[in-house]
Amino acid sequence: MSLYYREMCNKIILSLIIIYGNGIFAQSDSDTVEHLKGLIYNRIANIPNYESPTDAKMFEAPEVPITEYGTYDFIIIGAGVTGSAIANRLSEIRQWRILLIEAGIFTDGDLMSIPSMFMLTVFSDYNWGFRTVPQKNACLSTKNHTCLVPRGKGVGGSSLLNALQYSRANPKNYNQWAKALHDSSWSYKNILKYFKKSENFHWTNPKAPVDLKSHGREGLLHVQHVQPEHPLNDIFIEANKQLGYDIIDFNSERQIGGSIMQLYTNNGTREDMGTVFITPFLDRPNLTVLTQSYVTKIEIDKITKVAKSVLFTNNGITYRARADVEVILSAGAIASPQILMLSGIGPKQHLQDVGIELIENLEVGSCLKEHALLSHLFFTSNFERPVETIEQQLSDFLKGYGSLTTTSTQAQGIAFYNVNHKTSTVPDLVIYVDDTKYSEMEKSVFDFNEETIQSLTKIGSKLKTIRFLLMNFNIKSKGTIRLKNKNPFEYPLIDPMLLSDHSGKDIKTMYRGIQQILRLSETPAFKKINLELVNEPLPACKHIQFKSQKYWYCFLKQLTMTGVHPMATCPMGVNKCKGAVVDSNLKVFGIKKLRVADASIFPASIAGHPSMTCLMIGEKISDVIKQEYL
Template identity: 45%
Template sequence: TPEEVHYYEKLINSEVTKALQYELPKDAKEYQPQDKVPRDFGSFDFVIVGAGSTGSVIASRLSEIGKWKILLLEAGQYPNNFTMIPRYFAISAFSEYNWGFKSTPQKTACLGAVENRCLVHRGKGVGGTSLINELVYSRGNINDYNRLSKLLADPSWDYEHVLPYFKKSENFHKNNPNAPADLEFHGTNGYLNTNYHLPPSNYTDIFLKANRELGINITDYNGLNEEGATILQINTKHGKRLDEASAFIAPVMGRSNLVISVESYVNKIEFDKHTKEAIAVIFTKHNRTYRVKAKKEIIMSTGTISTPPLLMLSGIGPKKHLDSIGIPVISDLEVGSSLREHVFCGVQFSSNTSYPSQSLQEQIKQYLSGYGDLTASNPIDGAGWYRTTIERKGSPDIEMVMSSSTPSELGKKFLGWDDETWSALFNITIPNPFTLTPVLLHSQSTGRVRLQSNDPYQFPVIDYNLLSDSNNLDIDSLYEGIQMALNLTETEAFQRIGAKLEVRQLPACTDYEFLTKNYWYCYIRQTAMAAYHPVGTCPMGPDPMKGAVVDSNLNVYGVGRLRVADASILPFTFSGHPNAVCVMIGEKISEVIKYEYGISN
């Protein structure tokens, strides 16, 4: 109705204005309580901490068992009408739905960002990071899982065994008849709607044609063969964001055995001194402190960046580090010691084909009918998965994403560019710009997450250490990714739209001859950023002496009744985005728990 269109127009204008003025928080002091002695919040069979992509799935699945009482604790709020608009993910990132973390000043990447800090966008709210993500549904490569199961010596993590969980969660719609889809790899009865953005984009067509010219396969990257060019699958329903809470929790909100407590900031797990079993969780809500007991288990699903500080504050972490800040050690484990990330580095081009522009009202009308620009984070949904000459792990190590790229103040803010780099790259008029962005998938470099102090209301110290491997394999791979982007734009398909490289001399790179290999290496270190896919800070593995934090059933080593289930458990980055993997982890661990308690076979 015209009223609805007017409502959304007002909502969008006000959120954009708010986001432009919004300062990301510097700490979690808003959760600091006024009391000291915890009040009793009762007891539950399972306490799940964090209602993000993984925690939402676990809460939904465990509460299927009517006799189990489940508590889901979440620091943030429920999603709203604005977070539901896929196109505005970067605006939602400048609101109370983002924790607002930043990395330490970096030396080998993010050099064009303010203070050389990469922004570490992490969602806060019921839905977690899936409230602000780009909604691409991607599982990674079959070989990622086979490599994982080998490392764990546990066949339950190989692709054959995880595929049923992917299918169980998925409700796949082949709503674009031209999209490549291996239907036998997709599920159609799950909570998680997966489909294609409509209408199909002409730019995507050009991208696929260019790939075909280069002899590259067109493929369903979530099917048998990931490698090749593709049309991305996204998690939306009738054009709206389908974050994991909307998918898995909204349909079961009526269950009386599932209690969700929002605005509840967990700051500690308590253990029985003798048995070292996790028995309670301490959290603050509306300036008060509470203790809730867990009769069976506590499951930490607070994500790759927030799970390590919570474990460390509770006495689980590297002894040396905990000793240095005066936290008594319960289990000496390498928590937070191997942060891994994807790294992206965009390259701009101009063209002679304009992207059709529409009024906001028109876009809203289409959104309300379930299609159009607002229904995807990136309406150009062409992407490719390729191997460089460096790749040795049997799966693509570069993803290429095509997007439209109209420079904006919000884009600058979202990526954290400093004025100098921003002006050099974008403060120029580029006709009909588009961007090709290679993403490094198999990063060799590792970073870490540590505590600043024993104060739970301070943010963690996040050192990405991107592109820092001594053999330069990471930067070599990204350089090859850029060459792939240049090759693609030299095809007839791209030349027909007049594709032309639009890279400027960056002030920080004037020592290098423009567009030589050395120049590109400088360009990469200036403009490459963390791709918001962090994993690895509580890695699964068979041996805690070799850095593992959890076993392959996600039990934390050295203590009892405590599991970690979120992206932090992945010991290496996959050839894909992590959200669908988190959903699979949630499905899998829920089955494992039901089995261990004699509920399912």
Template identity: 45%
Template sequence: MRIVNGTCPFPRGKAVGGTTISNGLAYVRGHPIDFDRWSDMGNPGWSYEDVLPYFKKSEDFHRNNPLAPVDFNYHGTGGYLSVEYHLPPSRYLAAFLNANQELGYKLTDYNSPEQIGASPVQQNTKHGRRADGGSAFILPILNRTNLKVMTDSFVIKLHINEDTKKVAGVYFSYKGKIHIAKPRKEVIISAGAISSPQLLLLSGIGPKDHLNEMQIPVIQNLEVGSTLRDHSQYYGLTFASNISLPSQPLSNYIEEYLKGVGPFTISGPNDGIGFYQTSFEKTANYPDLELVIISPNATSTFFKDTFGWNDDTYDATWGGIDVSSSFSIYIINLHQLSVGSVKLKSNSPYDYPLIDANFLSDPNNRDIQVLYEGIQFVLKLTATDAFKTIGAKFQAKPLPACKEFEAFSKDYWYCSLRQLTFDVYHPVGTCPMGPDSNSGAVVDNKLKVYGITNLRVADSSVFPFTLSGHPNAPCVMIGEKVSDLIKEQYNRL
């Protein structure tokens, strides 16, 4: 039985509950060192050599941009998940790639072991249309007799026998009534890094002090929700350019979309992406910094609404900018050290959990220093001849919140980082994998929850740390891998 209330795709099996399943936008697996570290922490079966076949198995890769750097040894075809490039390439992308080469970085396939460098974005679209997890993995198999998908359902609690510590059923709401689904063998939770810990906590699996505070009987004392990790992203670098995008009739855009090209096929970071190693990462050839160039910035007001910027902050970042000819470069700290948490607000499944990302809180301030080094690199990158050809000019004005500091000094940038660093929606690590539950692990290397005989978690919550990539591709890998773990358990592999 599969529980999905969240956003990680799940493998081919039975499902209960859930909202729309969707992947992220850019398809970025991470560096081989990530997975070798994962294995070396006491998790056999999760090295790069172990997981690469699962990445390739799920992938249907299309090199629809013949100029994109590709190492076909690390890609698969014929899988459920489409991976391709946005077309046509933009002038912003050309400037970004040329600027990287000007500074000595090569063009690379970042889903190969040679991740450091720049590339057009590999994204989960198929003929220009978004290829989310639901359309990729579920829609093609809806007629299978061993699959039942119930939309508009909401899983609220696991029914666990307190004596045997075995999951006897899953309570979920559907059409105004509470139902229970009883597993024949086991239950697999894939509700994401926020909802998976929430569901475990509601079911009595979590830190005993927190469960006692919420008046929930303790079934298993585990550090569920205690280690929320995420990639922090700085949103404060906006630039003007001399590129003016032509306006066309709506019918032209629709015609392009139907051909799989044009602006209607853009899904997020459609331009360039790059991976770099800062002075703080001591492992050779291991990227800890990501840059993404986004253009044009017609969705700038999204950030004001989403992150709650006041008018002064918004005007300093976007005021007076022609969004139709502007671009941003986002800076992402990949090896996040700051640790947050996911806790219950109450013992009601209908209350949103309390999420504390706790960004830029690591005691040695490495996270903010990595982002500051990223700012300096972006300013250097946009000063190259390649960016001068498109008239790139830094546009943001000093933030009123940082007026006590000299504009664009180091102290100013540190202040700005604390004002404009937010979520990039890559939460992981709230049910981490590890060999010892006494050291904070929630699941073992088979994704089984410690102390519960028939329960697994299979989503980004099991990541033991943030990867040098985005969670969606590793989530798909986990889905493929847990399918084999289940088959192996019951001699079906």
């Protein structure tokens, strides 16, 4: 069966799912509970046997002969958050032929629909399985000093396996972008409409202040609070008040203070961008979605420097698709720079070193920014929640509420702070609170060495454990994405250089974050539950005075991991000589008919989770393209 007809069959099947519903959820509640329970237990049981991919050689195909696939107006590479939105908006124009190319597949709708099971998707074909190169100042507690970099492989991209945090970043982030770009269209005032355009907000928690003027109510993507509220939230919110912080809607103009998480879920179920922006629109005759198709190169005329076509593999065959108007690269902050460099666009010396002919000398992959995450700071308490069976949890989930409808933490308390400049309105870190114990799953996810596993198991499995999570937004460290060689099926070399800035500001911010957590723990609100830092030094740091600054620096270097928010690898700017790869309309400098649109174009790190910024970019650039060509 040809690639075209296979994809048409997939289109019909997915359309039937839209009309008649996913089969498992059409069963009785008790049958569905048993089905999902079986899937969960089976996935957990198979974790020890799971082998994460180390390359993309499952997509290999001979370079010749090349089969012509056809000609389209726009070819979009990558059906992640941004690519899905662009494909949706451009295919609204009936006369435009849109081709969306994705290496993964559509969501299966089973475990992936349960927000709290997001860690299990790490052990699945929906994750590329990237890891960093060995780090010098972070991830030192892992077996090889490498950090996990989960990236979504499928229609929906990383929204298939992320923590669903609806966080737009700070208004001043975008105002700084606009100023640096000399382009007011990137100011917060002008991009707010794009956030609101895609959002369908439901205010479901009266304890969480909401600035309704900042939210959209008619978009495709549902945003809501988890119900019922976790009892730990009241304590966390009260502790922030006792430290003098306001309780705020962090997706409004104000972002410093405590709040309750906003998640992009619908009735407690995960909403990935493929399910929202692509699957319901597969009946559009001008939209073609190719899955299990791996892009190896954008073909660019060496003389005219026009992007002409895209090479990709599918089922052992190499195809060429031609673009009449534009190629839009939306493969993410890891794969977009990789594809550009494979296509001859990148740092001259590096491309020469790996044997790729240079077409345009740009600093592709030279400015990787990655949020730093600490998720293993444990406290003991007398806080206790009723124990729920998995059957109870799943039954609640099917009704749209309960503990399975949340993600990275069971509690939903979240607070944004600037610990370096107290008067600043831009946070440099975020803190979460949680009562989830250290689990077998985490051992596999983080790949800790045995000594660390034993320590964390002893500490984190205690009864009535509370943990805090800390993420540094204001990253000064700068890493790189580089090709291992010119083989397109080899994974790139990912080096975020976490906590490695020469000024030492990144680790200092993390240290001040720990001090902020300790201040929270000393408030009357937390003292009511007898919250106490676990008096158990990390083995690698036990030779240092416990709780001293030197101890915490050691602790941070051992347990700080990637925040799984890679960005800025193809940054926007006004001057390619200063490291910019694309202009403010996301056009690649020196190349015609080629744009990049995803987290790679961020000019700097942002004070928030990048997925909603990526969605905004998709909405904004779609309007720019329509204005240019209509």
